Amino acid sequence: MPTVMNTESSEHLAATFSALADPTRIRLVHAIFAGEQCVHDLSVMLGLEQSTVSHQLRLLRDRGLVRRRKEGRHAYYLLDDSHVKDLFAFAVEHARHTHKHGKKERLRVR
Amino acid sequence: MPTVMNTESSEHLAATFSALADPTRIRLVHAIFAGEQCVHDLSVMLGLEQSTVSHQLRLLRDRGLVRRRKEGRHAYYLLDDSHVKDLFAFAVEHARHTHKHGKKERLRVR
DNA sequence: TCAATACATGCACCTATGCTCATATGTCAA
DNA sequence: TTGACATATGAGCATAGGTGCATGTATTGA
Numbered sequence: 148m149p150t151v152m153n154t155e156s157s158e159h160l161a162a163t164f165s166a167l168a169d170p171t172r173i174r175l176v177h178a179i180f181a182g183e184q185c186v187h188d189l190s191v192m193l194g195l196e197q198s199t200v201s202h203q204l205r206l207l208r209d210r211g212l213v214r215r216r217k218e219g220r221h222a223y224y225l226l227d228d229s230h231v232k233d234l235f236a237f238a239v240e241h242a243r244h245t246h247k248h249g250k251k252e253r254l255r256v257r
Numbered sequence: 258m259p260t261v262m263n264t265e266s267s268e269h270l271a272a273t274f275s276a277l278a279d280p281t282r283i284r285l286v287h288a289i290f291a292g293e294q295c296v297h298d299l300s301v302m303l304g305l306e307q308s309t310v311s312h313q314l315r316l317l318r319d320r321g322l323v324r325r326r327k328e329g330r331h332a333y334y335l336l337d338d339s340h341v342k343d344l345f346a347f348a349v350e351h352a353r354h355t356h357k358h359g360k361k362e363r364l365r366v367r
Numbered sequence: 368t369c370a371a372t373a374c375a376t377g378c379a380c381c382t383a384t385g386c387t388c389a390t391a392t393g394t395c396a397a
Numbered sequence: 398t399t400g401a402c403a404t405a406t407g408a409g410c411a412t413a414g415g416t417g418c419a420t421g422t423a424t425t426g427a
Contacts, residue, residue, distance in 0.1 A: 151284065151287075151302055151303060152287040152288070156352070157280040158280045160280075160348060160352050161277065161278055161279050161280045163348065163351065163352055163355070164274045164277040164283075165274075165278040165384095167271065168271055168274040168275040168278040169271050169384085170267040170271045171386095173262065173267040173270045174261065174267045177260075177267070178262075185404090186403070187403060187404085193261060196386075196387065197404070197405095198386080198388080198389095198406085199386060199387080200404095202385080202406080203385085205406085211355050217404095219394060219395075220394040220402065220403045222403080222404060222405090230351050230354055230355070231351075233347075233351075234347060234348065234351050237344060237347050238274065238344060239270065241273065241340050241341075241344050242273055244340050245340070279414085295374095297372085297373060297374085305416095306416075306417060306418095307375095308374090308416080308417065308418080308419095309416060309417075310374090311374060311376080312375085312415080312416080313416095316414095327374095329423095329424060330372065330373045330423065331373065331374085332373075332374060332375090
């Protein structure tokens with residue numbers, strides 16, 4: 148018989164998945180996948196309010212998925228480490244398998 | 258400059274992550290990781306209402322993460338395919354890296 | 368046929384979450 | 398210093414999501 152996962156572990160895992168459980172955050176992560184971007188550029192290229200981008204990046208940062216590099220009046224966000232990159236790339240591949248409708252979307256790794 | 262992920266792709270990816278963005282569903286997936294389980298046993302071992310288990314398994318099924326095998330008055334749920342298994346195991350490993358507090362939880366693969 | 372068991376599901380309630388607006392903080396250039 | 402630009406953040410609103418209750422359906426056994 149299977150073991151029962153404890154509350155703490157399941158909550159932590161769920162929190163990680165929650166971080167990527169929103170289309171806006173998915174697009175943000177995807178946008179900085181190849182390299183860091185500042186808040187302003189992200190809001191322009193994704194057509195989002197600056198405040199929305201800040202709020203969501205803060206959440207991703209709290210969850211440990213992205214980091215911030217401040218330079219002057221700019222804040223550059225980048226993926227926290229290679230694990231995040233791998234997890235995201237893995238999920239994209241998984242999605243390509245399960246998505247019935249032909250997916251043209253492709254991820255440029257590195 | 259990075260490509261912008263289209264709405265459809267980001268929504269589909271977010272939907273996949275959403276499926277695992279809840280502690281209860283994480284525990285359910287973990288519980289059937291090693292092999293199929295029926296609704297009743299799951300509700301007993303996880304201490305959940307039968308209705309809660311049914312509701313959440315339905316969601317997981319709609320998202321394509323689990324399958325159902327009916328036998329008499331029982332419904333056995335199992336992970337849909339090896340991709341789901343890999344994604345879950347991958348995420349667990351990722352969590353082990355990021356979780357500061359020592360994690361004793363371990364996943365028994367196969 | 369009747370009762371018990373196993374699942375599924377609509378509804379209602381409550382909480383969580385994402386977005387916008389307004390505003391605060393901080394930096395740079397003139 | 399002043400104004401423009403870049404970012405952060407709290408409040409409020411609207412909606413999504415998780416759970417329990419009640420009930421419906423199906424299967425099994427007496």
